[in-house]
Amino acid sequence: MLDAALQTYIAEGYELLQEMEDILLRLEQEDDRADRLNALFRAAHTIKGSAGLFGLNAIVSFTHGVESVLDRMRDGVLLPDADTVALLLACRDHIAILIGSVAAGEADQDDVVAARGVELTTALGALLGKPASPAPMATHLTESITETGNVECVPSDQASSDCWHISLRFGRDVLRDGMDPLSFLRFLGTLGRIVGIDTVDDALPDFASLDPETCYLGFEVSYLSDADKKTIEDVFEFVRADSRIRILPPHSRIEDYIALIDELPEEDYRLGEILVKCGTLTEHELEKALEIQQSMRTRAIERPLGEIVVNSGMAAQPVLDAAVAKQAKTREGGLRESHSVRVDADKLDQLINLVGELVIAGAGIAMHAQVLGDGSLNETSSALTRLVEEVRDSALSLRMVQIGATFNRFQRVVRDVAREHGKLIELLITGAETELDKTVVEKISDPLLHLVRNAIDHGIETPERRQSMGKSAAGVLRLNAYHDAGSIVIEVSDDGAGIDKDRVRRKALERGLLQEGRTLDEQELLNMVFEPGFSTADQVTDLSGRGVGMDVVRRNITALRGSVDIQSTPGTGTTVCIRLPLTLAIIDGFRVAVDMASYVVPLEMVLECVELTNQDQHEDDGRNYLNLRGELLPYIRLRDLFALESKSPRRENVVVVQHGGGKAGLVVDDLLGELQTVIKPLGGVFRNLTCVSGFTVLGNGEVALILDIPGLVQSVLNRESSGKHRRLEWA
Numbered sequence: 096m097l098d099a100a101l102q103t104y105i106a107e108g109y110e111l112l113q114e115m116e117d118i119l120l121r122l123e124q125e126d127d128r129a130d131r132l133n134a135l136f137r138a139a140h141t142i143k144g145s146a147g148l149f150g151l152n153a154i155v156s157f158t159h160g161v162e163s164v165l166d167r168m169r170d171g172v173l174l175p176d177a178d179t180v181a182l183l184l185a186c187r188d189h190i191a192i193l194i195g196s197v198a199a200g201e202a203d204q205d206d207v208v209a210a211r212g213v214e215l216t217t218a219l220g221a222l223l224g225k226p227a228s229p230a231p232m233a234t235h236l237t238e239s240i241t242e243t244g245n246v247e248c249v250p251s252d253q254a255s256s257d258c259w260h261i262s263l264r265f266g267r268d269v270l271r272d273g274m275d276p277l278s279f280l281r282f283l284g285t286l287g288r289i290v291g292i293d294t295v296d297d298a299l300p301d302f303a304s305l306d307p308e309t310c311y312l313g314f315e316v317s318y319l320s321d322a323d324k325k326t327i328e329d330v331f332e333f334v335r336a337d338s339r340i341r342i343l344p345p346h347s348r349i350e351d352y353i354a355l356i357d358e359l360p361e362e363d364y365r366l367g368e369i370l371v372k373c374g375t376l377t378e379h380e381l382e383k384a385l386e387i388q389q390s391m392r393t394r395a396i397e398r399p400l401g402e403i404v405v406n407s408g409m410a411a412q413p414v415l416d417a418a419v420a421k422q423a424k425t426r427e428g429g430l431r432e433s434h435s436v437r438v439d440a441d442k443l444d445q446l447i448n449l450v451g452e453l454v455i456a457g458a459g460i461a462m463h464a465q466v467l468g469d470g471s472l473n474e475t476s477s478a479l480t481r482l483v484e485e486v487r488d489s490a491l492s493l494r495m496v497q498i499g500a501t502f503n504r505f506q507r508v509v510r511d512v513a514r515e516h517g518k519l520i521e522l523l524i525t526g527a528e529t530e531l532d533k534t535v536v537e538k539i540s541d542p543l544l545h546l547v548r549n550a551i552d553h554g555i556e557t558p559e560r561r562q563s564m565g566k567s568a569a570g571v572l573r574l575n576a577y578h579d580a581g582s583i584v585i586e587v588s589d590d591g592a593g594i595d596k597d598r599v600r601r602k603a604l605e606r607g608l609l610q611e612g613r614t615l616d617e618q619e620l621l622n623m624v625f626e627p628g629f630s631t632a633d634q635v636t637d638l639s640g641r642g643v644g645m646d647v648v649r650r651n652i653t654a655l656r657g658s659v660d661i662q663s664t665p666g667t668g669t670t671v672c673i674r675l676p677l678t679l680a681i682i683d684g685f686r687v688a689v690d691m692a693s694y695v696v697p698l699e700m701v702l703e704c705v706e707l708t709n710q711d712q713h714e715d716d717g718r719n720y721l722n723l724r725g726e727l728l729p730y731i732r733l734r735d736l737f738a739l740e741s742k743s744p745r746r747e748n749v750v751v752v753q754h755g756g757g758k759a760g761l762v763v764d765d766l767l768g769e770l771q772t773v774i775k776p777l778g779g780v781f782r783n784l785t786c787v788s789g790f791t792v793l794g795n796g797e798v799a800l801i802l803d804i805p806g807l808v809q810s811v812l813n814r815e816s817s818g819k820h821r822r823l824e825w826a
Contacts, residue, residue: 101197104145106437108194111138115187120506122175129169136165137354142190144323153204154193157212159321160219161186167223179222181514184507186215258290258345259327261316266337269310274334276312282330287320325377335379341409344375353417366400369418370410380409440533443493450490451681451773455792457483458770462795487681487771494534495677498585499527501536502574505547509572512551519558519569520551526576531583531677538655539585539675542648546587546671547572549645554591554669564666566590582699583677588670594663596620621661625649656788658805674754674805684772684791686799687750687763689733690741693799695772695791696761700752700804704766707747721749721760730760731807736786754804761802774801 118135122128139162146154161183167173192208204212261283265276283289295313299305320327324342331340355373367385370376376384384404391398401419404410457480464476502524513520555561555570562568575586596617603609603623615623627646652659657675676682676697684695705723707730721728730749734741749760774789781787788803 101149104149105194105198108142108145109191111142112187112191112194114138116184116507117503119175119180119184119187120510123177123180128175132165132169132175136162136169139165147323151193151197153212154190154197157186157193157216158190160216160223161190164219164222173222177514182215182218182222184511186219189215259287259316259318259320260343261314261318261327262339262341262343263316263331264295264313264339265310265334267309267311268337269334271308272334276310276314279330279334280314280316283316283318283320283327286322286326286330287318289316290319291317323374325374328377328379344411353414356414356417356421359421364422366418366422369421370404370414373414373418375410375414376404380404384409438493443533446490447494447681450487453483454487454681454771454773458793459795462793484771491532491681494532495530496533496536497527498529498531498536498576498583499524501540501543502527502576504540505543505574508544508547509551512548516551517557518551518555520555521569521571523571523573524575525573529576529578529583531675535583535655535675535677538651539673542651542673543574543585543587545645545648547574550587550589550591550669554589554593556592578677579674583675585673585675586670587673588668590668593665593667593669594621594624594661595665596663599623618660621663624661625659656803682772682774684770684801685750686767686770687733687748687761688765688767689737689763690739692737692739693767693793693797694733694763695770695799695801696750696752696804697801698769700754702751702753702758705749705751707749707762723751723760728758728760730762732762734762734764736807752804772801 115135115138118131118138122131122135125131139158143155143158143162146158164173164179164183168175168179173179189208189211193204193212196204196208263276263279269276280289280292293315295315296311298311298313300311305311318327324344327342328335328340331338353373356369359369359372364372367376367381371378371381384400387403388398388400391403401410401415405412405415461476461480464472506522509520509522550572555572556564556566558568561570571590573586573588575588577584599620600609600615600623603626604611608623608626609615625645625648649659652673652675655675657673659674660672661669662672663669683698685698685701687694687696705721707721719730719732721730728749728751732743733739734743744764747762747764748766749762750766751758751760770793772791775791776789777784777787786803786807787800789801790798791801793799
């Protein structure tokens, strides 16, 4: 049970760290920061408090310094300037490393991590040591008891409102029981610092009546500590039964209590349980309050529990109000279940695989029903097919996530790299709500990182260079995503220097990637940057210049059945356009046949199907065209492409497909209709096959190849450019 709770803490810790990073990256640009600073403080406080429950002292100790700085920022003593935000981001990264060590089961920190923690803690301490404003002169001094028991004088204004207030009235028999009241105060000094203390001696009798073995003393203590209320209460464990002890939280703790109440799950807790769970009451205090309430009832006096704990000084009124509001909200909504539930990613993948097998089985049933010609069976099969489609869509929707979370991670990358290289860069994100498969999101992150870093290093100029060109000092890097024809399009663009095409040509010739005298059009020339080992950088940096990266980008995107193109204008900027399928698991397909083989075309790319007639066919300069209602449409014969030796039938059909704004025709023998297609990956032997993206198993057990439309067309273009095939052009 504890392991499960610890895993929950680790998962929630990473979520809170991501929240902290998002807030910090936006903090400098905002004028009204109060809400974000409060949220930032709550996130750090929750990480620290939860770590304390598991005895993760390294996290508690380090996060305390971060929390102190954030508290100063909330009070307006420190401003979130660039250096402070950079330090807090570094601290956030260190906390992530500490949590990662816990997740890995590492009990001790290695020397590098420990040294980094000391370095950051020192920097936080230096930040806290900055004078915010001249301190006022002390008006009087109070006595504070130190850890050693000595009495030192400290300015009373150090006893700030952010201290605990402890009201102590020791029992008369404390001394007789062998207890020293001052020893409890000394022990408090080991958990924090007593910054103010007043001795209450109003119970002292006249000297003649004084009993030297009786304790008449009480204390009002201002106490600065990060300990929780129960820890402070436990200091007085041995005298609690006979003494009156009231512990009031500092103002900052009251805000934390209210925040913790808001974060409690929507369960039907009693009022006392809410106050205990948020830490404003201890179990002992709750028992005491209930005893008081019961005692009053025996005297026919009815008092709400909340009134008792506030009047007795156990809790503050704002905390009670928040607890009452939480209780009312929960009961008003009934015992509502949480709107979300954590599901292991492996279980989700297993569900998708099972749905895929269900799709194949359903297709087999539909095929057999059609062969048997039983009307009732066909009707049942159709109903089953509809249900399978709904199950498929619901299962796939579980894996759909917004790409905004991936985009937002680059806020930190852009900020850090721009500062490191002396550039001013503004990151603009649009289309963050666009959804795509979780697997695609995970695998596209690294290629996007390459493109973003490449744009910073190669694309956007230094502020001085930009101003000399009449541009603004700050460059703009844009990340955009949108849906188009059943695919997702991701654009990474900048307003930098653009790509020098002449330079690309020279570098390609130098590296032997281009033969002398060969002519390339603009798009082919730009695509040379994706060749292995290609780079236009004059010098190697920590970002680029080694010719490693852009070829990895294209290879990874191609592995996702996607495509990537570049558009660039010198002096204006560059845009890299990535087109990806929405999912890698199950798609709607359109089945066609050539000879005895079946092929599947992604349905979202199919515009229409027409019959191919001799009157519609045209050949111009070795290029095949189809007259489609007055429009010239280039077409590809799959029979020729796959080198099938059988003769073409008298009647052929053309499947008109669309990709990236262009259209082409696929000439096939038969049109077999729509089907749900479970995508199966090809084996390693076929990794270089560019015209096929995978295969699927049909209901009758046959295997049908899934055509990669972008790769297929590009393959034909490459053959024509090398003289192996006549050139095909887009409509």
